[in-house]
Amino acid sequence: DVMIRAGQEIRDAVQEGVTKNAAAEAVRAAFSQKNLEVSVRTLVRFADDPSRYPQRHGGTYFSEDFEKDIADGVRYLRSMNLPVYTWQVKETVRQHLAANGCESLLKDGQVTDGWFRGFLSRRGLDSGNVQPLETTRAEWMTSHNYGKVFDSWADIMTDRNEDMSSMHSVQTLIYATL
Structure with missing residues (x-):
């Protein structure tokens, strides 16, 4: 198996006095010539502990x-x-x-x-995380925001001098704030 050979080559190079990263880089360069992409970190980790054989490959699973x-x-x-x-x-x-x-x-x-x-x-997609509407409303409904809405309505009602006894006036007021 390629990974087992790589681990053995790295161990042999380390025994000859080459640093582990340099040995792993040399093995990775040899792998690259065969179009096998294995990171130096993976090779060093495998040389330290052969039981940590990579179980999955990176990249795409699908066509x-x-x-x-x-x-x-x-x-x-x-x-x-x-x-x-x-x-x-x-x-x-x-x-x-x-x-x-x-x-x-x-x-x-x-x-x-x-x-x-x-x-x-x-x-080229973004996550597009969408919060459920209930969560958004719950986060919005704070005492500070209620105060702002109340102040806005108070300003509208006092500025317009609307006759609130008439339903038509209330509807006009509501539509004016939307």
């Missing part, structure tokens, strides 16, 4: 077309002013992995936040 389709779906829903939540995208991806027998790519049976952030970055 370019699949990620493009997901991104297009997100953009379409957003174009209709529909919120697209993180959990919805991750669940769609998880279901696709499960349907294709690729559950081994999932950490603890779930799509990771790291993959999701990478997906957003690769596809």
Whole structure:
């Protein structure tokens, strides 16, 4: 296995007096020639403890077309002013992995936040985090904000000298503040 050979090469180089990082950099350069991307940190960590063999690879789990389709779906829903939540995208991806027998790519049976952030970055999307309306209202409804609204209404009613006995006047006042 490539990682086992890499760990052995690093250990041998260290025994010959080369620093661990320099040995790992040399092994990484050899890997790069074979188009195998492994970070120096991963190689050093593996040389220190071979039981810490990397279980997952970085990058994309899916083809370019699949990620493009997901991104297009997100953009379409957003174009209709529909919120697209993180959990919805991750669940769609998880279901696709499960349907294709690729559950081994999932950490603890779930799509990771790291993959999701990478997906957003690769596809030029922002997180689009949307707070539920109830949360927004609850955060807005403070005594300070109530005081501001009360003061605004008081100014409007005293400035306009409206006759509040008439329902028509109340409706006019309400529409004037919107």
